[in-house]
Amino acid sequence: MKLGTVIYRGAHRLAAPLDAETVDLLPDLMGISAQNMLSLTENWSIAGENVKDAVGPAEPVPINEGQRAPPIPQPMKIACIALNNGANKDRIIKGPNHPAGFIKPSSSLVRHGQPIRLRTASGRAHPEPDLAIIIGTGGAGISVGGAYDHVFGYTTINDLTAPLMRAEDTFHDRAIHPKESNPFEIEYLNSWVSYPGRYKRTDTFEPIGPWIATRNTVSDQHDLIVRRSHRDKVVPEDSTAKLAFEVSDVVNFKSSYMTLEMGDIILMDTALKKAGSDGLAVQDVDLTSLGGPIEVTISGIGTLANPVEVRT
Known part of the structure; x- marks a missing residue:
């Protein structure tokens, strides 16, 4: 099944799509808040079947772009x-x-x-x-x-x-390393670093x-x-x-x-x-x-x- 998050009456709600314009709002299930996708992901093994049973008889509502949220x-x-x-x-x-x-x-x-x-x-x-x-x-x-x-x-x-911002934020430096011949001394090695x-x-x-x-x-x-x-x-x-x-x-x-x-x-x-x-x-x-x-x-x-x- 497919699940996501919508904004309904000012709050995040878990939802399942019924079609392109309608979703089912899921209820609280087995102590899992209907507003908390994180909790559902962690407890899917015990709550999954209940979620599947809830889709359809839940709370269908029309959805528009303003009510969507990242899943x-x-x-x-x-x-x-x-x-x-x-x-x-x-x-x-x-x-x-x-x-x-x-x-x-x-x-x-x-x-x-x-x-x-x-x-x-x-x-x-x-x-x-x-x-x-x-x-x-x-x-x-x-x-x-x-x-x-x-x-x-x-x-x-x-x-x-x-890519331009990557180039602008790249360092070309002389990195400090311990010498291979003597770890108590240092040497400088040519290095390119991009974060x-x-x-x-x-x-x-x-x-x-x-x-x-x-x-x-x-x-x-x-x-x-x-x-x-x-x-x-x-x-x-x-x-x-x-x-x-x-x-x-x-x-x-x-x-x-x-x-x-x-x-x-x-x-x-x-x-x-x-x-x-x-x-x-x-x-x-x-x-x-x-x-x-x-x-x-x-x-x-x-x-x-x-x-x-x-x-x-």
Whole structure:
């Protein structure tokens, strides 16, 4: 089933879509507040059947764009896996043999239909369509075999990148290291350091939703079509079968050094393949100069659409 969060009478409410214009508002179930998606993700194993039974006889209401919210409005963290598409192997000169990445703040999230806000001074900004994991039961040191027991579901994300800001925030320095010949002495080594600050973590750089597809409704998370459309032109379309590290690998590695918590969001990385001989790559669509709207569709999960506002 699909679940999300809407704003109803000034408060967040858990909801299930009935159609494009109507949702069921879910009641409090088994001590789980109908306003708390985080609690539902953690207790899905015991509350899931009750939620399924509640959909239909619950409280159907019409929904409009102003009443939508990110499906998880304030996750503990958003962990992003970098360069995880198999197409990257030809352009990676040197890199880790594990799923490396970075963290984004919840303030970067915007809901389906909410504008992506860009500034001309920030330079080019391109969208990157991602499959995202929603963590249910948290944990540390999670095994590969037990990884899916900690997955609540999947959602759609459009991960914005502004390369100019990355270049502006990169340090070229002489890093201090202990000498190999004598660890009590130091030496200076040429180094380039770039932190995922503004170019990834800016407000509105993480559109999400509109719904979470629970784990049991996605038959194969590594056989999903990921499609991004800019002004009705597909750029690009690819498959989650191309991911270098699978969901279980990512959950296992991430939990080996940081505790995963209920409602955490993990991005699996972007679709890279061009859409046909005249198709564009993700980097070709500069939303700062071209504007929107921009859509990301993942088969079986849903379509995320956002307009674009550009300011000086």
